[in-house]
Amino acid sequence: MNYNLALSDEILLSIEKPERYIGNEVNSVIKDKSQVDIRFAMCFPDVYEIGMSHLGIQILYGMFNSFDDVWCERVYSPWTDMDKLLREKDIPLFALESQDPVRDFDFLGFTIQYEMCYTNILQVLDLSKIPLLSKDRTWDDPIVVGGGPCTYNPEPITDFFDFFYIGEGETRYREIFELYKKAKKEGYSRQEFLREVSHIPGMYVPSLYDVKYKEDGTILSMDPIYEDVPKTVYKEMCRDLSNEFYPTKPVVPYIKITQDRVVLEVMRGCIRGCRFCQAGQLYKPLREKDVEHLKKLAIESLKNTGYEEISLSSLSSSDYSKLPELLDFLIDECNDKKVNISLPSLRIDAFSLDVMSKVQDVKKSSLTFAPEAGTQRMRNVINKGLTEEDILRGSHEAFLGGWNKVKLYFMLGLPTETDEDILGIGDIANKVAVEYFETVPKEKRNGRTIDIVASTSFFVPKPFTPFQWAPMNTKEEFLEKANKTRKGIMSQLNQKHIKYNWHEADASMMEGILARGDRKLNEVILKAYQRGCIYDAWGEYFKFDVWMDIFKECGVDPFFYTTRERTEDEIFPWDILNCGVTKTFLLREWKNALEGKPSTNCRQSCLGCGATSYKVGVCMEDRNNA
The missing domain is CATH 3.40.50.280 (Cobalamin-binding domain)
Structure with a gap:
């Protein structure tokens, strides 16, 4: 037509x-x-x-x-x-x-x-x-x-x-x-x-x-x-993902887009209870797709699009129970067709590195770790479930496998953070560099050396997470912490191998206001738009000063939504909604965070978050076999 x-x-x-x-x-x-x-x-x-x-x-x-x-x-x-x-x-x-x-x-x-x-x-x-x-x-x-x-x-x-x-x-x-x-x-x-x-x-x-x-x-x-x-x-939730509609003829653009590849969603939800992560709570419980179904979807999608890359999509691909079988199948299929396999959100361990060696070209791209925090104390607060030993062991295996570029992601401004946690970021980056020099002898480096990029974003508390009660740092505090992180990295022995990037503090503050905002912000957003604010997510178009002027005009205090600590019994703007995870559970996890106590993941033991009411996915797995 x-x-x-x-x-x-x-x-x-x-x-x-x-x-x-x-x-x-x-x-x-x-x-x-x-x-x-x-x-x-x-x-x-x-x-x-x-x-x-x-x-x-x-x-x-x-x-x-x-x-x-x-x-x-x-x-x-x-x-x-x-x-x-x-x-x-x-x-x-x-x-x-x-x-x-x-x-x-x-x-x-x-x-x-x-x-x-x-x-x-x-x-x-x-x-x-x-x-x-x-x-x-x-x-x-x-x-x-x-x-x-x-x-x-x-x-x-x-x-x-x-x-x-x-x-x-x-x-x-x-x-x-x-x-x-x-x-x-x-x-x-x-x-x-x-x-x-x-x-x-x-x-x-x-x-x-x-x-x-x-x-x-x-x-x-x-x-x-x-x-x-x-x-x-x-909230509405799919109970049987393998029988829900999934597109095997996605629209293929004429121009290069951010994710130019076939995307194969292997599961929804996550078993890891990272306390800062909203998606981990919203999409509970973890539900897997049938591996035979995924094989069919992969073949059809590649045939219908002509893409030369396929990516596995989930919050934590390593937790998909049939990952080895799926990958063996994809490696066989994709090698014949000269199709690359992309594996975001893997936990870096021997299995993952073995897989990545099989699926990546000889030119090894960089490895990504997300320790999120610079010390073990802080990782326990956020329930990251990753130790320094895990990071260094993963790095060691990777360097043996020929990788020499590592990206490390951290957050600044997490609840209970101290200077020691901030300086720990440079410390970890340096230890990864030391691991490289100890693992790869000079004669095997082929003129290459280690490149580490440490990036920090600023922590924004989100609804339906244990940190929905947490106060957020001010813009000035964020920038001061980024400066301390930079100095900490520059004081390291291997600082010339470490590059440091940090996020915009203005945008993080604005995100924090909107994330936990109430109906009073409708007027502010409308006026900001009328005053020419669009594409706020793009740094070059974000007009922070205009937003701040409008808050003043509307008589709305932006810090009411960010730096204020919430009482345990406060009614939140989003309490009218139910994402399947109870407020009682989130409050318990908030208290555990303040005490620095980690919690188990869903496959180790049930924490009673409330998601069992859906009677699907990981909640119904036989935990004796876990």
């Missing part, structure tokens, strides 16, 4: 990367719009190259388009050059497949992966000529729905969304579509439709809840305004 491009050749030739806007990529789906009942625009509110790399959108795009009555298309945030052009020429934002205006669709769905994309959501709504506020929309506008990890605290952006889908998208969309068709047929008002949506498990309709505050700014209560609206919204 042919269609006209929304943009003239003249416009396309005047912008950077016109391929971002023309659609028609390999495996993109074109339908006859007169033959479908529902049109769904799926948006990733960031630039095309990042949005196209997101697995969640590929899954929902494929699943929705497998329904005869639905046509799902894609839309991304236009880059700044295109944003300017669309405004100047008054061209409404359009979806890639049909090139039709987004405003003509029934649904506009956003996947919200990162707090710093919030103003980009408003950019997409604005360029689509859809009212920014949910209360101003009519049936002439699409229903605006949000999903993804940031919706586990959607309070800072509630004014802009009609509803949020809490949890994994495969389970309830069919019900939503049927309800929508019924609402249209029977003449429901938009408000009646949204009230009915709130009866579907996992759906949070913020306009149906009333939030009251105490004098100190904390929340007094969050209650539904009607009796038939649920008091708590429970």
